Amino acid sequence: MLFNMFMAGRISFGPGVSSLIGEKASALGGKRVFLATDRTMEELGTAEKIVSFIDAAGLTVVPFYEVEPEPSVETVDSATALAKSEGCDLVVGLGGGSCLDVAKATSILLTNEGSAARYQGLGLVKNPGVPKIMIPTTAGTGSEVTFTSVLIRKSDGVKGGINGDQLYPEYSLLDPELTVSMPPSVTAATGMDALAHALESYTSKQASPFSDMFAEAAVSRIGRYLRVAVYNGTDIHARSEMMLAALYGGIALANAGVTACHALAYPLGSMFGIGHGQANALLLPYVAHFNAMALPEKFASAAGLLGGSFEEENIWDAASMCSALLHQLVADIALPSTLSDLDSRITEEHFATMAEKAMGVARPMANNPRTMTTDLCMEIYKEAM
Ligand SMILES: [Fe+2]
Known part of the structure; x- marks a missing residue:
């Protein structure tokens, strides 16, 4: 019997816990929060709800709704460009695995130079990212507790993970109420x-x-x-x-x-x-x-x-x-x-x-x-x- 044990950050679980997002972001030192999410979360009004919780804690939110299913390196690069230009110091991922993966990658690209493509592989990330909090709205990917962000490179159609300890989320809020809207x-x-x-x-x-x-x-x-x-x-x-x-x-x-x-x-x-x-x-x-x-x-x-x-x-x-x-x-x-x-x-x-x-x-x-x-x-x- 020989094994290692890895556990990611901290987790709050239960109906309604997503309302703690402002408090948790604040505790992690966030002032300008980058919210990586998608059009579905916008249309369902879930994004608006999360934004209001962050607002209520006195923090600024920069929303990004462009995450696509099976997200690409290019999407992460444009998310990072926006987060950098807005001076974001904390990233929140809201949605299914795609949104969480984009959030995790954006967090490390804010402190590591170049395109996301450069870091696809194992252990290529050098610097810790900015703090990141995950709010999954599906019950599937487990991305909230893994050290991977899976991205497709549009140039050659290859899917590859950015894998490294820096990608483990600092906090995850697992709120089953957010999964009720899933068809x-x-x-x-x-x-x-x-x-x-x-x-x-x-x-x-x-x-x-x-x-x-x-x-x-x-x-x-x-x-x-x-x-x-x-x-x-x-x-x-x-x-x-x-x-x-x-x-x-x-x-x-x-x-x-x-x-x-x-x-x-x-x-x-x-x-x-x-x-x-x-x-x-x-x-x-x-x-x-x-x-x-x-x-x-x-x-x-x-x-x-x-x-x-x-x-x-x-x-x-x-x-x-x-x-x-x-x-x-x-x-x-x-x-x-x-x-x-x-x-x-x-x-x-x-x-x-x-x-x-x-x-x-x-x-x-x-x-x-x-x-x-x-x-x-x-x-x-x-x-x-
Ligand atoms: Fe999977």
């Missing part, structure tokens, strides 16, 4: 992303007793509450359980990493613009099937956590049940279950390129319990077709 499809996709984080870190070669504890707690909550959150979005108990599950999934992922599912999902985002959650949701049951025989105890245990019950103590049956339960969950929450359903542009001719790009996502592939090759990636894509 069912977004609730479903982001919830499956959280499940992918939990299940992949649970079955990662880097899994530890510490990460397992969070992964197990996340898997069982998602198995129990994701359907309710999708079909009864105002159920604040289900929303709270899902937000907690996403947090736990994020902690598990920060400590054990993801595996082949996330790596295989990357090209779906970079080549076809498929959303991160939806891509992972689709692939997760297929990857679980592919991996089950390599790590039967963990997959059997995950099947139990997802609500599976076994009459016989047959480890192989129990392990393969995990994939079946995931297929059922994806169908229940009305997400596409094959690549051809997902996007008609995806054809078998793309699989070689997709497999090559997926193998390039080196760390998750190395974490996978079953050894991966380009041919095996193509096999999984074919299976998912």
Whole structure:
């Protein structure tokens, strides 16, 4: 047993805690707050609410509404230019994973010269950023507790993470009330992303007793509450359980990493613009099937956590049940279950390129319990077709 343990900053959790943003920003020394968010948050009025809380603490807010789904290096560069010209000394990320990732990257670019592209990789950031506070409005990415900001370079279409300790948020406000406005499809996709984080870190070669504890707690909550959150979005108990599950999934992922599912999902985002959650949701049951025989105890245990019950103590049956339960969950929450359903542009001719790009996502592939090759990636894509 040999492992490290990483935990990000401080967290306040509970319905209504987002109203503490002014107080927390002030305590971290912020005077001019850069708010990285998107048009959805503006239209829903959530951004306005957060701005009013910051205003009330006597701080100035500079809002930036231009974060796009699957955000780009170019967006971070223009956010940074605005934050610099306005003299911002603290960054708040409000929204889904895209907004949080842009906020985290902007925070470090305010103190590190050049474009965000320069820092894509591991450990390339030199200086600590300005303080950053995350307010997620989805229950999925876990970005509030990870040291990564995933950005697409428009120049070559490659997705890459800026990874470094400087990206850990100083504070996160996890307010389940903010997730109530998520439509069912977004609730479903982001919830499956959280499940992918939990299940992949649970079955990662880097899994530890510490990460397992969070992964197990996340898997069982998602198995129990994701359907309710999708079909009864105002159920604040289900929303709270899902937000907690996403947090736990994020902690598990920060400590054990993801595996082949996330790596295989990357090209779906970079080549076809498929959303991160939806891509992972689709692939997760297929990857679980592919991996089950390599790590039967963990997959059997995950099947139990997802609500599976076994009459016989047959480890192989129990392990393969995990994939079946995931297929059922994806169908229940009305997400596409094959690549051809997902996007008609995806054809078998793309699989070689997709497999090559997926193998390039080196760390998750190395974490996978079953050894991966380009041919095996193509096999999984074919299976998912
Ligand atoms: Fe993810």
